[in-house]
Amino acid sequence: MLEFGVLGQVEVRASGKPVTIGAAKLRALLASLLLRPNRTVTTPMLIERLWGDRPPQRGVAALQNYVLRLRQTLGAASPALRTTPGGYSIELRPEQLDLWRFEQLITAADSLTGPAEISATLTEALALWRGPALEGVASELLQRQEVPRLEELRLSAVERRVEADLLLGRHSMLVAELRALTGEHPLREQFWRQLMIALGGSGRRAEALATYRSVSRLLSEELGLDPGPELREQHAAILAAY
Structure with missing residues (x-):
């Protein structure tokens, strides 16, 4: 069985062994199909994703050539890479x-209510990420439209x-992670609130x-805004607790 990954570099594994997808446009084609499994991706959309605003004169024929090469690369164990009315689709099961x-x-x-279950389930989900989504895929359209959505x-x-880990009282073990997250995503107020x-x-x-003062200054300098209501409420709660 083939397994596919887009949460990081686009990858294919056959019985656990990597399958090389060499050409950049093959990776862009495969990524475009994998982002909409079991659904038709239209020929015009695929041409735009592979060539942007500079398609070849015989764009349909060029795309057909890449589809053929992708079928050959995936081999006999490949899922059904189907030609459909108006485009192509790749037939997968969720576990693939x-x-x-x-x-x-x-x-x-x-659907879960207990923080321990929620934390464990989301930890399992996040472990599937191997790096930035579609890393190295040479398609400006995919990078602009799909990567922000996935991120x-x-x-x-x-x-x-x-949030679930905070409810479980794991305050001290979260501090370093949240400092890194606020550094990587400084305008995302939720991470600052959670760091506070x-x-x-943790008794700090x-x-x-000081964290509240830092984010207040950052938001003012970068956006000309005051902290949002959740940050202000958390600041007030810390003041009131002592």
């Missing part, structure tokens, strides 16, 4: 694609997992208050 498994685990976490899914899952909670819960009130 890391993005599909990630989305299933996120949905499963939505937002990941960051939302991180926020939810951290983690510091306060002065650092929690």
Whole structure:
């Protein structure tokens, strides 16, 4: 059975062994199909994703050539790479694609109520990420349209997992992770709020208050804004607790 990954570099494994997808446009073609498994991706959309605003004169024929090469690369064990009315589709089961498994685990976490279960489920989901989504895929359109969407899914899952861990009292162990997250995503207020909670819960009130001052200054300088209501409420809660 073939397994596919888009949560990192685009990868293919056959019985656990990597399958080399050499040409850049083959990787872009495969990524485009994997992002919409079991659904038709139209010929015009694929041409745009492979060549942008400079398609070859015989774009349809060029695309057909890449589809043939992809079929040959995937080999006899490949899933059904189908020619459909208007385009192409790749037929998969959920367990064959890391993005599909990630989305299933996120949905499963939505139905849970206990923070330990939520944390464990989201940790399992986030472990599927091997790096930035579609890393190294040479398609400006995919990088502009799909990567931000996938990254937002990941960051939302991180926020939810951290929130569950805070409810479990894991304040001290979260501080280093949250410092890194606020450094990587300085305008994402939720991570700052969670860092304040983690510091306060670790008995580091002065650092929690200093964190609020830091994010207040950052938001003012970068966006001309004051902290949002959740940050202000957390600041007030820390002040009131002592």
